[in-house]
Amino acid sequence: MGNAPVRASSQARWRALIHSPLALPLAGLVVVSLLMGLASDNFFTVSNWLNVLRQVSIVGILAVGMTFVILTGGIDLSVGAAMALAGTLSAGLIVNSGLPAPLALLAGVALAVGIGLLNGALVAWGRMPAIIVTLATMGVARGVGLIYSGGYPISGLPGWISWFGVGRIGMIPVPVILMLVVYALAWVLLQRTPFGRHVYAIGGNEMAARLSGVKTTRIKLAVYAISGFTSGLAAIILTGRLMSGQPNAGVGFELDAIAAVVLGGTAIAGGRGLVVGTLIGAVLLGILNNGLNLMGINPYLQDIIRGVIILLAIYIAREWR
Amino acid sequence: MGNAPVRASSQARWRALIHSPLALPLAGLVVVSLLMGLASDNFFTVSNWLNVLRQVSIVGILAVGMTFVILTGGIDLSVGAAMALAGTLSAGLIVNSGLPAPLALLAGVALAVGIGLLNGALVAWGRMPAIIVTLATMGVARGVGLIYSGGYPISGLPGWISWFGVGRIGMIPVPVILMLVVYALAWVLLQRTPFGRHVYAIGGNEMAARLSGVKTTRIKLAVYAISGFTSGLAAIILTGRLMSGQPNAGVGFELDAIAAVVLGGTAIAGGRGLVVGTLIGAVLLGILNNGLNLMGINPYLQDIIRGVIILLAIYIAREWR
Amino acid sequence: QELSKLKIGMSFQEMNNPYFVSMKKALDDAAKSFGAKVIVTDAAHNVAKQIADIEDMLQQNIDILLINPTDSAGVEAAVKAAKARNVIVVAVDANASGPVDMFVGSKNKDAGYQSCRALADAIGGKGEVAILDGIPVVPILQRVEGCKQALGEYKDIKLVATQNGRQDRSVALGVVENMIQSRPNLKGIFSVNDGGAMGALAAIQGSGKDIKLTSVDGAPEAVKAIADGGPFIETTAQFPRDQVRVGLAMALAKKWGARVVPKEVPIDVMPVTKKNAAGFSW
Amino acid sequence: MLQLTGIKKNFGPVTVLRGVDLQVRAGEVHALLGENGAGKSTLMKILCGIVTPDGGEIRIDGQACRFASYHEAIAAGVGVVFQEFSLIPYLDAVDNMFLARELRSSFGLLQRAAMKRRAAQIIAQLGVEIPLDVPVCKLSVAQQQFVEIAKALALDARLLVLDEPTATLTPGEVEHLFKVMRGLREQGVAIIFISHHLEEIFEICDRITVLRDGAYIGTCAVSEVDQSRLVEMMVGRRIENCFPPKAAAAPESDVVLEVEALQLKRNGPVSRFRLRRGEILGFAGLVGSGRTETVLAMLGAHPAVQCKLSMRGVPLRFTDPAQALQAGIGLLPESRKEQGLITSFPILHNISLNNYGKYRAAGLFLDRRREAEATRIAMQRVRVKAPDAQARVDTLSGGNQQKVVIARWINHNMQVLIFDEPTRGIDVGAKAEIYQLMREFTAQGYSIIMISSELPEVVGMSDRVCVFKGGGIVATVEGDAVTAEEIMTHATTGRLHHAA
Ligand SMILES: Nc1ncnc2c1ncn2[C@@H]1O[C@H](COP(=O)(O)OP(=O)(O)OP(=O)(O)O)[C@@H](O)[C@H]1O
Numbered sequence A, B: 001m002g003n004a005p006v007r008a009s010s011q012a013r014w015r016a017l018i019h020s021p022l023a024l025p026l027a028g029l030v031v032v033s034l035l036m037g038l039a040s041d042n043f044f045t046v047s048n049w050l051n052v053l054r055q056v057s058i059v060g061i062l063a064v065g066m067t068f069v070i071l072t073g074g075i076d077l078s079v080g081a082a083m084a085l086a087g088t089l090s091a092g093l094i095v096n097s098g099l100p101a102p103l104a105l106l107a108g109v110a111l112a113v114g115i116g117l118l119n120g121a122l123v124a125w126g127r128m129p130a131i132i133v134t135l136a137t138m139g140v141a142r143g144v145g146l147i148y149s150g151g152y153p154i155s156g157l158p159g160w161i162s163w164f165g166v167g168r169i170g171m172i173p174v175p176v177i178l179m180l181v182v183y184a185l186a187w188v189l190l191q192r193t194p195f196g197r198h199v200y201a202i203g204g205n206e207m208a209a210r211l212s213g214v215k216t217t218r219i220k221l222a223v224y225a226i227s228g229f230t231s232g233l234a235a236i237i238l239t240g241r242l243m244s245g246q247p248n249a250g251v252g253f254e255l256d257a258i259a260a261v262v263l264g265g266t267a268i269a270g271g272r273g274l275v276v277g278t279l280i281g282a283v284l285l286g287i288l289n290n291g292l293n294l295m296g297i298n299p300y301l302q303d304i305i306r307g308v309i310i311l312l313a314i315y316i317a318r319e320w321r
Numbered sequence C: 001q002e003l004s005k006l007k008i009g010m011s012f013q014e015m016n017n018p019y020f021v022s023m024k025k026a027l028d029d030a031a032k033s034f035g036a037k038v039i040v041t042d043a044a045h046n047v048a049k050q051i052a053d054i055e056d057m058l059q060q061n062i063d064i065l066l067i068n069p070t071d072s073a074g075v076e077a078a079v080k081a082a083k084a085r086n087v088i089v090v091a092v093d094a095n096a097s098g099p100v101d102m103f104v105g106s107k108n109k110d111a112g113y114q115s116c117r118a119l120a121d122a123i124g125g126k127g128e129v130a131i132l133d134g135i136p137v138v139p140i141l142q143r144v145e146g147c148k149q150a151l152g153e154y155k156d157i158k159l160v161a162t163q164n165g166r167q168d169r170s171v172a173l174g175v176v177e178n179m180i181q182s183r184p185n186l187k188g189i190f191s192v193n194d195g196g197a198m199g200a201l202a203a204i205q206g207s208g209k210d211i212k213l214t215s216v217d218g219a220p221e222a223v224k225a226i227a228d229g230g231p232f233i234e235t236t237a238q239f240p241r242d243q244v245r246v247g248l249a250m251a252l253a254k255k256w257g258a259r260v261v262p263k264e265v266p267i268d269v270m271p272v273t274k275k276n277a278a279g280f281s282w
Numbered sequence D: 001m002l003q004l005t006g007i008k009k010n011f012g013p014v015t016v017l018r019g020v021d022l023q024v025r026a027g028e029v030h031a032l033l034g035e036n037g038a039g040k041s042t043l044m045k046i047l048c049g050i051v052t053p054d055g056g057e058i059r060i061d062g063q064a065c066r067f068a069s070y071h072e073a074i075a076a077g078v079g080v081v082f083q084e085f086s087l088i089p090y091l092d093a094v095d096n097m098f099l100a101r102e103l104r105s106s107f108g109l110l111q112r113a114a115m116k117r118r119a120a121q122i123i124a125q126l127g128v129e130i131p132l133d134v135p136v137c138k139l140s141v142a143q144q145q146f147v148e149i150a151k152a153l154a155l156d157a158r159l160l161v162l163d164e165p166t167a168t169l170t171p172g173e174v175e176h177l178f179k180v181m182r183g184l185r186e187q188g189v190a191i192i193f194i195s196h197h198l199e200e201i202f203e204i205c206d207r208i209t210v211l212r213d214g215a216y217i218g219t220c221a222v223s224e225v226d227q228s229r230l231v232e233m234m235v236g237r238r239i240e241n242c243f244p245p246k247a248a249a250a251p252e253s254d255v256v257l258e259v260e261a262l263q264l265k266r267n268g269p270v271s272r273f274r275l276r277r278g279e280i281l282g283f284a285g286l287v288g289s290g291r292t293e294t295v296l297a298m299l300g301a302h303p304a305v306q307c308k309l310s311m312r313g314v315p316l317r318f319t320d321p322a323q324a325l326q327a328g329i330g331l332l333p334e335s336r337k338e339q340g341l342i343t344s345f346p347i348l349h350n351i352s353l354n355n356y357g358k359y360r361a362a363g364l365f366l367d368r369r370r371e372a373e374a375t376r377i378a379m380q381r382v383r384v385k386a387p388d389a390q391a392r393v394d395t396l397s398g399g400n401q402q403k404v405v406i407a408r409w410i411n412h413n414m415q416v417l418i419f420d421e422p423t424r425g426i427d428v429g430a431k432a433e434i435y436q437l438m439r440e441f442t443a444q445g446y447s448i449i450m451i452s453s454e455l456p457e458v459v460g461m462s463d464r465v466c467v468f469k470g471g472g473i474v475a476t477v478e479g480d481a482v483t484a485e486e487i488m489t490h491a492t493t494g495r496l497h498h499a500a
């Protein structure tokens, strides 16, 4: 009895590595990196990789919340708008209302969490389809941001806020560190807490989870709140990078975040996937953008290449399982 | 025996009217119209209603294809991009390649159908999630349009093409007539042909439909092709209205089309809904836009009001059933 | 017709750019001074929506239409519809196809030319430069054209990259970061507008490199950045408020019966540099 | 006319059919018998082209044929009423009956009127009244069953397969169905009839084929056998020893759960019952009689008009099963796949799913060692047969899957367990083990509510039985009155107690 399970599980682990949902995204990352490296001399430099990671950080953080939501079988189209609104509010509070900057940034995060809670309430208690709910809150958040700012970007922030966007600790850009911390926390939350198991359970079979006593509405609420929270964090980096509140920033970021999650091997129907995969997916997207830019590819062609690569990746992943 | 079913069915019909999926969209239409009429003198005029209908025609036609797709439980995010690409190709073929205009317009429609078939093939045969597939083809179609046109709008079309956009037959604008014809055809197809029954069957229970002998893959393919076709038709009207090929046109129209379908009472999960509801939904959206414009509401506020009304409508509809 | 009974409609291509928001403010102020009613719509870069917006305005029987087209060719149907209802149509900032009564806009080619002269001079007339392009509409195309003409006058200057920042700060930021990675010897960047320039500025500052930046618009943020000193050395200012004021005035002149209003009124542009930035505003 | 020889089928490692023969003649009603999971439905799915066999041969009228899809089988004259409903919920009866075989006019349009006429004809022939233009999801289960039957009849098949069509019907309705079947038999149609009700077999069938555990046992004429002989063929042993003896639960042991009033629908019946410590309370009734809905409403998983209940005298109200869990009520749902298991999870996580309160380290994190240990013990307790706790549950046999769901409740200190159809689709051995487990639970002082559609099970296991009909309890029987006849009488003819 003592030995067999160990051997079986070591075998299982080996099989798990190849068949793991991470194998494919990783392979994709390696292949695309090599291609980019071949095509451009500047690609394989430390400075360029840090550059890519910094660029990825915003969508990367948004994609963490998106991973939680998609794991439960939902979707959150409002992340980009929530981020823009949070950033605009923070900037406005600092510049127009004279609030201390740390408080104002916190207020932005709180607002984003509020948007997430609203989404969650409508999806979990209101039993409305997530795609419609978050589509509507996306429009509302954009509108509120534009009204609040009157259409002007809000600038005149204290200089130190740029630390969140362009600062470095040692060599590593601050937004990259923030992103990695968020991923680490998300990993712990998903893999090492009951809450995480329940997230997967809801995506795997919501009915079964509910009947066995999992608090499904509460978990769904939490998941959208987390997505709001990551939008708020992303807003801090965005504010630091743009040094202003931009109500129309981040248009389309929700689609990039979804693409990162799906490229990372998470099933769009929920229940299966790893947040580490999302990180790989986000970096893969970042490398694509960066490499195609470095190669000086026509920006229009870049859209096409990105679309085709996403389709290919999903198609292959489907065969793989 | 002879009488009972008749009485039952007349009763059933009465109940069906109140409980029908059309009751609520219609009620919404009436309420919103009355509100708008109260707020603006110019609202209840024949010319304004024809104006609204003309404005609605493009999204209205896109929403027909979207209805088919959503009825099977899918979604098509590529409709706006397919429309823009089809229009750009037609314009390019006329202006740059000197093709006769009718042929060029047909080529545009054919291209749009091709995009639909590609979507359908990937969803039906490739068994990939529709949201991802059409998201990717959306990006690809936009990229192709921009490359084909070099990013510039293509103008210099023969004057008569504007007939499709601004012409009238009697009092009625041509695009409105086209839209109504498309709706009539869609209604026949959905309610009066075996194909239509199969579309509903797939959305209701795909497994059971397949067991009963419905050729599910073929129907799904057809449904996305129809969505491509309506995108192509919308492109003709768009070209007539813009008198140019605009690779960037129709950004976000897919979301308007989805909103029209859902406001029209079609379940986002498929299987239930009526194409007439979609028409009502599209007109409702058009009236909202028009009325808010007529009332001179701040454009930023308009986004918020629209979002809130969509949420409200879906929420009430959910309670209703 | 009494002035105070006039209805003025203005359709903007976008409303989340300070440039157009300033225009709107100027219009509101001007109309308020004689009590006319103003209706404003935001096309959000969507031509089809712009046409619908204008159609809705026509339903409200406007007398004057100021149109800031998101695409010149695309709005022709709306211009025709307006003319069919005897509305005076003034294209502002960018021209529109069709029977517009007049066009008031910046000398965009000049703007591009002057900015790129300033850029070339600032880097000592030699080295690698890049253009941060934007949405392909006529004014933007003209700026790029003017810029290229200016750069062509310096034989030691090499245009090494043209990438699209979509006039959006966050997009431009990423694009310029990558540009700087791929072109280590880059000396200067011309951005087609201040929105993109602010993103480029952040990227340049983040890289710590000595790259000069010029742009077009004269937006408050850009002017402040120039006054503060740094990589951003010049923006060729346009005068959005004046464009609207002139356009509205000429429309009124036409309304009063003037027959020889000019078809086109180019509005001068003015370079803003560290020297004059302190006193400049739209 | 139909000849199946040596049909074999494996689903992965599970052998479902091991060489089955079946011969059906024109103009006969042929019964296919076997326990749950014997492979009857699978055999029928192979016959009609939905499942591809791994071996064996199908001949119709002597011609070898192998259908690639049900569509082809229909073309060859085979019609099937499936055990699981294959209706499209939002389409009406007419559309459902003619799905994929619509009558079309020369323009390719639907001939609604003609289809409706034909549908009305067939349904009248069945002697039932079914509104034709209402979505079938609005019909009662029995009505849906008739739509299924009508759908098969509309095919004008030469070979008709009826897979447990009577499970959802009342005796009167069954009589109508039999009349139709006799009519078809006259016309020379061959009918394969599957049912667990042996009386029905003797009433309508000509010959019988018995399967056991996927193996062919034998074929005989109805006149050659009696009921006990059939049971022996099906089970391979006598079934009495299947049920462990009832413990002599003291009838006056204290009441754990009291439901004072539970009403599912406006104007519907109001149910009330008590559950005593250590007893098994059976819920019997026909399919669709509202047993599942009643318990779900109790737990707050299903809407109810009113639900007054108390545990040990404390009034409670649940809006979510999580609250019921907190109060000590656990559910083993009736559909393992849809309501019980997270199929993408390994056994370990399925068992610990609602136990995390117990495996926390530092308040928030999972204590994975304790989780694994507790799960191992639970698996041993219910004797789950699996390579290890990391195995995915969808690779397990049905019985083991069921045990996994049961194991979930082992580590809780539950007071009440609700077992909804605990042995549905479970083989004999596993069944006995589950019965044994239920007895062990009650011996520990748990109380059990057992919903079951299998009368012998209800009779063999329950201390008392509540009989359901039309959404409410019509009678409660106890002691010596717990007999199949008594229960069946109440289930079909009982009177409901409506709200005042
Ligand atoms: N797709 C499948 N994958 C794996 N196992 C299956 C599958 N379909 C059926 N089985 C298994 O095959 C066995 C036979 O199932 P089948 O449905 O044929 O039984 P049955 O005789 O009809 O039982 P019942 O009387 O309960 O209807 C069962 O143990 C079941 O779990």
Ligand SMILES: Nc1ncnc2c1ncn2[C@@H]1O[C@H](COP(=O)(O)OP(=O)(O)OP(=O)(O)O)[C@@H](O)[C@H]1O
Binding pocket: D085, D139, D140, D141, D144, D285, D286, D287, D288, D289, D290, D291, D292, D293, D294, D334, D453, D468
């Ligand atoms: N298989 C089914 N398909 C569709 N509706 C069903 C089905 N089973 C039950 N229903 C619906 O649920 C109601 C009550 O069924 P419920 O499941 O509570 O009954 P039950 O006595 O538990 O029967 P079962 O044997 O199906 O579990 C029925 O009136 C019917 O409307």
Ligand SMILES: [Mg+2]
Binding pocket: D040, D041, D042, D083, D163
């Ligand atoms: Mg069966």
Ligand SMILES: [Mg+2]
Binding pocket: D291, D292, D293, D334, D420, D451
């Ligand atoms: Mg039940």
